[in-house]
Amino acid sequence: MVTRTEVDGVPTLVAPTVGPPRAGLVFRVGQADETLARRGITHLVEHLALHPIGGSAYHHNGNTGLTTTTFYAQGEPDDLVDFFTRLCGSLAALDTGRLAMERDVLRTEEHGRGSGPTRDLPLWRYGSRGYGLVSYPEWGLHALTADDLLAWVAAHFTRENAVLWVAGDGVPAGLRLDLPSGHRQPVPAPTSALPATPAFFAGGPSTATDTVVPESAAAIVYAHLLQRRLYKALRLDTGLSYTTAVEYAERGDGNAVIAAYVDALDEKQDAVLGGVIDVLAALRAAPAQPADLAVAVSGAVRDAGGVDAAAGLLPTQSFRLLTGRPLGDVDTEVAALGEVTAEAAHAVAQEAHKAALLMAPPRGAAWAGYAPAPTTSETRIRGRDHARTSGDGPHLHVGDDGVSVVGTDDEAATVRYAECTVMLAHPDGRRVLIGHDGMVVVADPAVYAALNVEAIDRRVPPEVVVRMPGQPSASPAPGSVAAARRWLSRRRLGPGWLRLAALGLLTAVVGGAALTYTIGMIVGFADARVIGLIGGWLIAGWFGRSFLRAWSARRGESSA
Structure with a gap:
């Protein structure tokens, strides 16, 4: 049973637990609230806020998610009181003197983390803004100043923009949340880089897909059906894959993202792609059989219920409270899952296909009715034409309103200055511009004859410029056109x-x-x-x- 109370003006949710007492302070700010030119600012605030608490005897941690940032502690009631007192004090007087040191820590963390199998799906769906930012490195770390951090804390880490949850007997005596006043922040509006769906892009040997559907118990059951079907078809029946994974995640705007991933050997990638498409097609062709539905419902109920279900649901309930959606409770959610019919899950399958995005092997998925996601721009800039010093390959066009790389086949990658989300300025003169749609243009004086990058610098909005230190980071080959949106998935070897x-x-x-x-x-x-x-x-x-x-x-x- 979840009870609702308040601590120093912060809404608070409390539920009993069979485990040790724990609590989390959740703020409605995350990676999707940033800009690409300041990507990493929330993560850096999280690290700086927790640093003074390092070395405490009790367990504590932080997490910067897509739309929330959570500070978490587990221990005795006195430990929770100590943690949140010190955390709020740290947020009020952020140690910006450690900015350079923690920036390097985060760069090291990112280098070792690599990229997940579905990391590029947001980029292709949303472009280089909002929910698409999770596909990009934290380039903004290089440009952040102490003033940037303090302004970000003042705008987002406030009592009106927070929810506290406590798993235990109640709010520990003496627990205080000394936070400044502010405003509740709405979730970012989704952007789109897809002119049509269902769509696909060529991403690698494995197959992944995601879609956006309205939140519902039927959508959760559909996710379980999809997981069960993929595992049976590709792991048990054919042995084509080892890992099949499906995830359902609420986005905070009344919609949920269902993402699936299936791994494959290089020589099996086309067979796996075909298997995934067949499973998706079968789910939307006819309602599930009673036995199949019963197993999916049982799995969904098992995940939602359990002896510690109320405490386990607290982070989700806090997110819902922050985003203005109904809270519900464990019994209500379990009951709703148990009432899902085959027809309701079938309707979700059909709706999911309409918004689907598929990461396919090089063969693509046009043969299955998926539209290719754009890899080139429909427009090109008219301006000064720069040929490559080698004499071969695409030309760079620099104009008053943007830049284009135009290939010999007349395909182009274009970034307009007014729609530039970031320009990486490297010490060697190279400029990497990324547009709202994720298109990339590289302007390199060492590659293009008579190129004066100052003509670009003075036209790009200063707030999107990131001056990169040291050696240039990995970027697409200058003049790459069709691969302009693909280069982020080609990570440097770890x-x-x-x-x-x-x-x-x-x-x-x-x-x-x-x-x-x-x-x-x-x-x-x-x-x-x-x-x-x-x-x-x-x-x-x-x-x-x-x-x-x-x-x-x-x-x-x-x-x-």
Whole structure:
């Protein structure tokens, strides 16, 4: 049973728990509220706020999500009192002197985190704003100032923009939330980079999909049906995949996102894509059979219920309270799930297809009725024409209202200055501009003849400029057109890949030397050791060349 109260003007939800006492302070601000040029500001505030509490005996943490930021603690009642007292004090006097240090911590965290299998879906659906920002690196960290952080805290980390939840016997005695007054922030309005749906984009060897549907018990049951069907078809029946995963997540505006992912070997990717499309088609072709529906409903009820269900639901209830949606309770939600009919789940399947976005292997999914998501721009800038210094490849057009890269086939990638979400200004003069729709244009003086980047700099709004430190970060090859929206999914190789490459190179040298030395001994060469040494390095050279070619393809640096 969830009870509602208030602590220092902050709405508070309390539920009993069978576990240790825990509590979370949830603010209605997250990654989707940022701009690409200041991406990472909420995450940086979270880190700076928690730093003074580091080393405490009790467990505590923070999380910056898509539309919320949560500070969490678990321990005895006195521990919870201590945590929230120190947290509010830290937010009131944010230690901006640690800005540079925590910026490096976050860059290290991002480098080690990599990207999830569905990371690029938001970029293709929403573009480079709002909910699409989660697909991008935290470039804004480079541009943030202490004043930026303090203004962000003042606007978003306020009592009117917060909800406290407590899992335990009640609000601990003495718990205070000394927060400034402010305003409740609405969730961001969704943007769109898709002219038509259902749509697809070529993203890699695995298959992933997401869709947006109204929140409902039927949508939750449909997600369970989809998970069950994918697992049976692609894991049990055919053995084409190892992992099948489906997630249902409320977006905060009355809609929910249902995302699914299925992994595949390179040689099985087309078969897996076909299997996923077949499962989706079957779900919308006819209502589920009673036995199938019963298993899906049972799974949904099991997830929603349980001995500690009321406490487990508190984060979701807090999010709903922050976004002005009905709270409900465990019994009501379980009852609603139990009443879902096959026809209701079938209606969700049909609605889900209308808004579907599919990440497909290179083959694509046009054959299944999915429209290709745009990889080029419909318009191009008329302005000064810059040819490549090499003489071959696309040209760069720099005009008064934007820039375009135009290929020999007349395809273009265009970013207008008024619709530029970020311009990365590298020390070597290279400029990377990204538009609202996610299109990317690279203007590099080393590649384009007589290019004066100052003509671009003075026209780009200063608030979207990020001056990048040190060496240029990974970016698409200048002049890339069709791949302009794809390069973010070609991540730089992480330490694991590099260690694997080094091990492979060492193995190639030693193994190649041993093999050619043995052959030299058998044939009877006078100095088989020399033959072995030469052979080892030749084989290593072949391995290194193959690795570099694969790395280049992974980074998306081949020109379109």
